[in-house]
Amino acid sequence: MQKDTGSGPSTPSGPTARLRRRRGSNEVPPEVDKGNGSHLLVNDHNKYKSMITRAYSSVWMIGGFALIIYMGHLYIWAMVVVIQIFMAKELFSLLRKTHEDSHLPGFRHLNWHFFFTAMLFVYGRILSQRLVNTVTMDKFLYKLVGRLIKYHMVTCYFLYIAGFMWFILSLKKKMYKYQFGQYAWTHMILIVVFTQSSFTVANIFEGIFWFLLPASLIVINDIAAYIFGFFFGKTPLIKLSPKKTWEGFIGASVTTMISAFVLANILGHFQWLTCPRKDLSTGWLHCDPGSLFKPEYFTVPEWFPEWFPWREISILPVQWHALCLGLFASIIAPFGGFFASGFKRAFKIKDFGDSIPGHGGITDRMDCQMVMAVFAYIYHQSFVVPQSLSIEMIMDQILVNLPFEDQRALYMKLGQIIMERQFGES
Amino acid sequence: MQKDTGSGPSTPSGPTARLRRRRGSNEVPPEVDKGNGSHLLVNDHNKYKSMITRAYSSVWMIGGFALIIYMGHLYIWAMVVVIQIFMAKELFSLLRKTHEDSHLPGFRHLNWHFFFTAMLFVYGRILSQRLVNTVTMDKFLYKLVGRLIKYHMVTCYFLYIAGFMWFILSLKKKMYKYQFGQYAWTHMILIVVFTQSSFTVANIFEGIFWFLLPASLIVINDIAAYIFGFFFGKTPLIKLSPKKTWEGFIGASVTTMISAFVLANILGHFQWLTCPRKDLSTGWLHCDPGSLFKPEYFTVPEWFPEWFPWREISILPVQWHALCLGLFASIIAPFGGFFASGFKRAFKIKDFGDSIPGHGGITDRMDCQMVMAVFAYIYHQSFVVPQSLSIEMIMDQILVNLPFEDQRALYMKLGQIIMERQFGES
Structure with missing residues (x-):
């Protein structure tokens, strides 16, 4: 392979040129390191080694994944949550790393406060709708879950507002710009992480x-x-x-x-x-x-x-x-x-x-x-x-959000409208 | 008033001290400009002048606002949209101003592309639900609106993805950091502007x-x-x-x-x-x-x-x-x-x-x-x-999202469940 060095411009599309592109060294124009054969050899070796490492962990991941799929919806959901926490952790610590000089102690907690508020908001809704279908037989639990759903939004709102006020009160002079930047990036991270996972969880239950x-x-x-x-x-x-x-x-x-x-x-x-x-x-x-x-x-x-x-x-x-x-x-x-x-x-x-x-x-x-x-x-x-699924979604809403008397009221009202339209058509 | 200068420490809570605080000069400690009476006089004059200007435009705003309230829901909505566009304009141009050196031509259009996508997403939903109540008599329009609602989300998604791809393809070397920053701030601005206005519009129709x-x-x-x-x-x-x-x-x-x-x-x-x-x-x-x-x-x-x-x-x-x-x-x-x-x-x-x-x-x-x-x-x-309003919201959904046959199917199903529960209770 080392002899390749001498072949010069005749092999620009050979494995070495390919390699250079694929190693990400686009700062260095291809011509510059053309003569440096031993270097390329090392890279070539790395290429295969990294491929094997990657393949090895891929096999492990796919195996674990298959097991979780077999275990069912709740376990898949748990997996999504774990992935999500790791993602948030990686991104939050990145946020700190890039500004290591101006590290603020309380901000890390604030980030996680927002994270768990978002979690409660996103999953509270999904969870409670499933929960109501699970406990539909027990009247007390049914009412309790209904109550939880009712105050779910306002709870999340006040948790967010608490974080918001915490942020404002923790603003330090000369750090304003950095802190506002952090605040904005925290929100971006949460959007990225939660968009992903909430849609994924919704898909799982479909x-x-x-x-x-x-x-x-x-x-x-x-x-x-x-x-x-x-x-x-x-x-x-x-x-x-x-x-x-x-x-x-x-x-x-x-x-x-x-x-x-x-x-x-x-x-x-x-x-x-x-x-x-x-x-x-x-x-x-x-x-x-x-x-x-x-x-x-x-x-x-x-x-x-x-x-x-x-x-x-x-x-x-x-x-x-x-x-x-x-x-x-x-x-x-x-x-x-x-x-x-x-x-x-x-x-x-x-x-x-x-x-x-x-x-x-x-x-x-x-x-x-x-x-x-x-x-x-x-x-x-x-x-x-299919439309039949939409029916079920609306049925869920009726059974979850309305007390029994209102379910009956809605039933009556709907009957009336359907009657009217049927007469109107014929 | 100029004589006030000599009274020194005995009037730290007088109008001048108050003034200093209220003019926002917290970079300068109060002691420094204490002897400078003529300065304070000028400020005092400005204080009243600025108050009058402010009162004057406040009266105009309140008058215009009252007229719009009188004209009705649609006009108030239009006002909210106009305010929203002005806000986005102010914030977007701020975004450019703070980085005047690295101005990118296409980015302004991209910002507005995201703005109108968000607008379609937020208002399309509110609009179409009202629209369906307006056209409920005309069968063709009713179907058309139903179709619009059905593909509303996927349309918005592809508009967003188009902007996303546009952003990625417009990335310029050495500008990456600036561009990603702009992208993040654009999202923050849109969140701020649209959270405000979508909740406001929802309130108006309540x-x-x-x-x-x-x-x-x-x-x-x-x-x-x-x-x-x-x-x-x-x-x-x-x-x-x-x-x-x-x-x-x-x-x-x-x-x-x-x-x-x-x-x-x-x-x-x-x-x-x-x-x-x-x-x-x-x-x-x-x-x-x-x-x-x-x-x-x-x-x-x-x-x-x-x-x-x-x-x-x-x-x-x-x-x-x-x-x-x-x-x-x-x-x-x-x-x-x-x-x-x-x-x-x-x-x-x-x-x-x-x-x-x-x-x-x-x-x-x-x-x-x-x-x-x-x-x-x-x-x-x-x-x-009150629960009766929740009923109406669900009724809206049924009449908007379901074709007539499914409305009947849902009616049957609901009747069955209510029957079952009534027997279960007695």
Whole structure:
């Protein structure tokens, strides 16, 4: 390999040039270190070593993840919360690191105060709606939960206001600008962390499918981009993250689309994954999975090659939706990664943290997941939810928010309106 | 007045000392300029002049405001939107001013892109729910509005994502840090501006009362603090805004509490103010104002002085709620003002803008209004809304979000559950 040094301009697209691009040294123009062969050799070695470390921790993560999926909705939720706490921890400590000189003692507590207020706000709502379905039999608990829901918003508001006043009273002269900056960044961090996790949790309860498929697609896209980039990467994709190449991007897109289509078919056959969870129990799930998950049979056209083993294939309608998710996961979600890369460059940090060997911080792995989770939720709500689910959501509201007398009043009123409209139509 | 100069330490609490505190020169210790009488005279003159300018524009604002209240909900909403645009304009241009050196051309458009996306998101929802009540008779429009609502969220999401991608693609080397900072601040500005206005608009449609009373209380508290501070201000309240004194704060609190109680009684007698508005018309409002606005009569106790003109007084139950609003407006809402003061000091600006003579920018007048609007909404939702209103909200949802067949399905299902529970109880 060391002989490569002499070959000069004839191998600009060889492994060494590729490597230089992928190691992120875009400050140094490619011509400068061309003669330095031994250096490249070391880098080449590192390249494989880092790949193995990364693969190793990936296998562990995927294994643990599969176990949690098997354990059920509440455990997945717990996992999301843990990830979220780690993310907040990484980002908060980053906030302090970049301004190490002007460290303020109370501010760390204030950050976590806001964090837990946001947590109460976001999860209190989700939790209480499930809780009410769980305790619907016990009249006292039912009332208690109803009361909790009623004062949930005002409690969160006063917790926030308390933090807000705390912040104002802790302002120190000559530190104003720094403190206001910290306050703003804390809010940004909370938005980032909670947008991600609240949409993810919402997806989980809509059916694990709607959490697992998008999350897997991002992982597949990441791995595929890494592998394609590793073996075929030549043309740099975007200046922001010099490790990414067009070859990796395109290869990953194709892989992701195919995986989405296949994976949706596999996952779509398990009721454990497709049924929504309306309460907080961890028991087995049975439901009518709906038309989306009922296979439709297509005869394979005559002109299909003879080696193709099936003459008839079954496709779940949800697979077409999976293609949309795949398209998003491979084209738009990577922008979450670019954003994170740009952010890291802006503040001159390599990784957001060092929680996962070979991967960097948890936040580094979550950049695209975040964009994806929000999309998956909105896509599901806008294009997938059959009307019958909307009915159930409104039913939930009625049973949760209204006392029994009002439920009856609403029933009467609705009956009246429906009668009127029926007469109006006929 | 010039003779005051010689009296030295014997008048530290006289008008000049008060003045020094109220002019905001807390960088200069009081002892330094004590001998400089002519200076104080000039300041004193300015003090009255600035008060007159301020009073003059206040009268104009209050007059215009009263006219808009008279014109109705839609016009008040329009006013809120105009205020909101001015605020965003002031804050966005501030963002550029503080970093004049590194001005980026496309960023201004991007800011407004996010602004209008947020606007579509926040108001689209409010608008469409009212709209559906307005067009409920026309079957085609009803369906169209239903469709708009259905794709509202996904539209907003893609508009946001477009802005997000635009931002990433517009990142310029060596500007990363500045650009990410701008991105974060843009989000903070949008949160501030839209939290304020979306809660305000929600209040307006709950009944103008719930917008007008809190907003008036803030204005009254501001004016009272100014007047009390002007005539009796001695003891500085908080370092952040040196113009504020304990005397002003306490005087204003008492005034605000009394005003809240009296004002609620006056405003509570007009149906135009107390009825909620469910559609988008501007016609006259008639409704059963509910028990909150039905006067209760109390006999004045015997020991009351004889000069008191009434032997029986009528009190609306809503007046007790008004006291809570008054308490918040005078104790906690001022922290919005402290926050704004601190922010202005941090970034070394005098005002957020110069739209209103004597007052500074519109943002300067909105600091406490914002905190108050959010509280008024949450208070109203948590403690005031009678259950009958909740019924109407859910009815709205049913009629807006569900096609007719599903409305019937829900009706059947609800009937079944109510039947079951009734049997379970008896």
